[in-house]
Amino acid sequence: MSEKDASTTTAPGKSMDAIVALCRRRGFIFQSSEIYGGINGFWDYGPLGVELKRNLKEAWWHDIVRCPADGPDGKPLDMVGLDCTIIMNPKVWVASGHVGGFNDPMVENEKTKKRYRADQIYGLYKRYRSEDSIELQLKELIDLAHDKTLQPPYGPNLTCTAGSASEAFGYFQGALQKTPYKITRIDVTESSFESVSSDGRPVIGLVLPVPMFLLETSIACVPSPDNHDDLMWLLKQYENNRGQFSDTSKGFDLSEPRQFNLMFQTNVGAVQNDASAAYLRPETAQGIFANFRNVVDTSRVKVPFGIAQVGKAFRNEVTPRNFTFRSREFEQMEIEFFIRPESAKEWYAYWRDSRFAWWQSIGLAGENLILREHDKDELAHYAKEGAGTSDVEYRFPFTAPGYGELEGVAHRTDFDLRQHAEHSGYGDKLKYFDQEKNERYFPHVIEPSAGADRGTLAVLCEAYTPDDSRASKVYMKFHPRMAPIKAAVFPLVNKDGMPEVAHTLYKTLREKYAVQTDAKQSIGKRYARMDEAGTPYCFTIDGQTLEDQTVTVRHRDTQAQERINVDKVPAFLAEHIGA
RNA sequence: GCGGGCGUAACUCAAUUGGUAGAGUGUCAGCCUUCCAAGCUGAAUGUUGAGGGUUCGAGUCCCUUCGCCCGCUCCA
Numbered sequence: 031m032s033e034k035d036a037s038t039t040t041a042p043g044k045s046m047d048a049i050v051a052l053c054r055r056r057g058f059i060f061q062s063s064e065i066y067g068g069i070n071g072f073w074d075y076g077p078l079g080v081e082l083k084r085n086l087k088e089a090w091w092h093d094i095v096r097c098p099a100d101g102p103d104g105k106p107l108d109m110v111g112l113d114c115t116i117i118m119n120p121k122v123w124v125a126s127g128h129v130g131g132f133n134d135p136m137v138e139n140e141k142t143k144k145r146y147r148a149d150q151i152y153g154l155y156k157r158y159r160s161e162d163s164i165e166l167q168l169k170e171l172i173d174l175a176h177d178k179t180l181q182p183p184y185g186p187n188l189t190c191t192a193g194s195a196s197e198a199f200g201y202f203q204g205a206l207q208k209t210p211y212k213i214t215r216i217d218v219t220e221s222s223f224e225s226v227s228s229d230g231r232p233v234i235g236l237v238l239p240v241p242m243f244l245l246e247t248s249i250a251c252v253p254s255p256d257n258h259d260d261l262m263w264l265l266k267q268y269e270n271n272r273g274q275f276s277d278t279s280k281g282f283d284l285s286e287p288r289q290f291n292l293m294f295q296t297n298v299g300a301v302q303n304d305a306s307a308a309y310l311r312p313e314t315a316q317g318i319f320a321n322f323r324n325v326v327d328t329s330r331v332k333v334p335f336g337i338a339q340v341g342k343a344f345r346n347e348v349t350p351r352n353f354t355f356r357s358r359e360f361e362q363m364e365i366e367f368f369i370r371p372e373s374a375k376e377w378y379a380y381w382r383d384s385r386f387a388w389w390q391s392i393g394l395a396g397e398n399l400i401l402r403e404h405d406k407d408e409l410a411h412y413a414k415e416g417a418g419t420s421d422v423e424y425r426f427p428f429t430a431p432g433y434g435e436l437e438g439v440a441h442r443t444d445f446d447l448r449q450h451a452e453h454s455g456y457g458d459k460l461k462y463f464d465q466e467k468n469e470r471y472f473p474h475v476i477e478p479s480a481g482a483d484r485g486t487l488a489v490l491c492e493a494y495t496p497d498d499s500r501a502s503k504v505y506m507k508f509h510p511r512m513a514p515i516k517a518a519v520f521p522l523v524n525k526d527g528m529p530e531v532a533h534t535l536y537k538t539l540r541e542k543y544a545v546q547t548d549a550k551q552s553i554g555k556r557y558a559r560m561d562e563a564g565t566p567y568c569f570t571i572d573g574q575t576l577e578d579q580t581v582t583v584r585h586r587d588t589q590a591q592e593r594i595n596v597d598k599v600p601a602f603l604a605e606h607i608g609a
Numbered sequence: 610g611c612g613g614g615c616g617u618a619a620c621u622c623a624a625u626u627g628g629u630a631g632a633g634u635g636u637c638a639g640c641c642u643u644c645c646a647a648g649c650u651g652a653a654u655g656u657u658g659a660g661g662g663u664u665c666g667a668g669u670c671c672c673u674u675c676g677c678c679c680g681c682u683c684c685a
Contacts, residue, residue, distance in 0.1 A: 551642095
């Protein structure tokens with residue numbers, strides 16, 4: 031999420047509470063196992079919701095696998111699908127780094143209950159005792175200061191956006207002015223230079239040679255390694271802040287590092303022991319990498335090509351929140367696109383831009399959708415050296431004025447294939463062989479990874495349109511391709527032969543489209559219900575139909591009406607909805 | 610995981626110092642109805658989130674728990 035563009039806000043009248051209420055009332059989304067009090071982080075899709083989400087997934091599958099666009103070289107993309115299991119050999123997650131990296135050891139301040147990643151406060155989570163002498167602590171600090179192996183993330187890794195090193199120098203000087211420490215050097219690392227901020231200026235990193243110490247006051251202290259006074263000052267800060275850190279009996283009162291496991295664990299087979307332990311996949315991507323060899327061997331694909339998968343993934347999030355936005359069980363739509371390493375920049379740009387355009391094409395066309403290039407310091411472990419990472423982000427009512435991620439496009443390099451080559455023992459056999467160039471190599475990967483539930487939620491939020499002038503006070507302005515119900519067929523009144531005509535038209539249309547018919551109650555009430563369901567068109571059979579074979583088309587967005595011949599209705603839908 | 614707020618029908622809300630759980634909307638059925646939730650008649654729906662306690666008696670007081678919202682934290 032980002033806080034960019036704070037000057038604009040989400041459209042007025044779009045309260046998340048109202049959207050959630052409509053989702054419940056009209057059967058889009060329910061809380062899972064609600065009659066038992068629900069379960070945090072799990073959501074069910076009702077009759078309208080499942081249609082909506084299917085439309086999203088099927089549009090994705092159609093546009094990615096069945097009917098992909100042309101690539102940057104002008105040729106149609108080579109794409110195939112895949113459907114892997116949720117539970118895989120646990121070694122997959124060791125290779126991918128999810129066992130270990132995903133489970134960052136955390137330390138907790140036992141008094142304030144605040145939690146930090148252990149690697150970010152290295153040195154501090156070492157528990158000094160009050161009887162430990164200042165000299166001992168000082169010695170440890172000096173050792174740390176001279177430990178050249180402590181590189182980021184262990185060392186402080188401050189960055190700023192600046193046009194030159196001297197400008198950055200001024201920034202860092204300001205940032206550190208409340209400490210007695212001076213900047214000893216500025217490293218404009220290669221990786222920092224590659225990252226360019228949104229305003230086009232390079233990101234310049236300050237890499238300091240010793241660990242940063244986080245005090246409770248959020249001061250970042252950076253002792254110069256050879257300055258005795260600096261180290262003494264730092265110790266003094268510890269002393270002064272000890273009341274906040276500890277109960278005075280245990281020095282700096284942080285717990286031992288603990289694992290906070292974000293992967294769901296289960297057991298395969300009846301016996302529950304370490305040998306039977308397995309995980310629910312935290313992402314669908316690894317199933318694709320694990321099957322890379324199989325797909326290459328069986329489907330005649332050639333680099334560049336992509337493998338796509340839609341499926342459930344699971345993360346035991348610390349804090350599920352914001353409706354379905356952060357769920358513990360969720361569905362991903364992922365592409366792993368395999369390319370020659372030297373073409374990474376080109377393909378990365380292609381996927382970044384085409385994925386953004388795709389979200390626009392399904393109705394998120396307004397200013398609530400943005401494309402955001404990541405800063406270097408927020409990149410995932412596998413993407414540090416890549417061509418880049420960006421997010422397609424949507425301004426949800428609950429993130430406004432900030433944004434929430436819908437899809438991430440990342441250059442994963444050849445990290446995953448190499449990891450699996452090593453851990454599986456397959457080694458070079460996992461490499462791709464290029465016949466033309468007689469060359470064997472690990473392809474690089476551009477990964478566009480989208481959230482189906484987040485996408486559905488964004489479509490819901492975007493469609494929600496308050497309108498006091500209509501009976502329903504609100505209507506869902508879905509893109510026709512997303513609308514759960516494409517059209518409704520109504521007899522104006524429930525007599526005089528109109529129901530029969532309506533029924534015949536309904537039976538014809540439902541062969542191809544999700545349509546509904548309803549003869550009960552007043553026509554206004556039926557239109558109003560369709561407004562809340564987001565149905566783009568209603569066809570109404572009236573007295574005139576019986577005479578001249580024309581029906582009324584009622585447009586959802588404008589409430590305008592026109593007459594067309596009943597025989598032209600399928601063609602009308604084909605034109606306005608698409609096949 | 611921490612702190613704060615909140616849970617009464619599908620929705621929005623009532624219910625006197627603790628004293629028979631109600632209304633409107635929606636939903637459903639019938640009638641009526643020739644274009645935007647119209648009208649008439651009728652109907653269904655709650656273990657007051659759940660569990661325990663105090664009490665003759667708990668929606669109301671106490672404890673526990675679950676869920677939702679906000680702020681931290683987390684989001685590889």
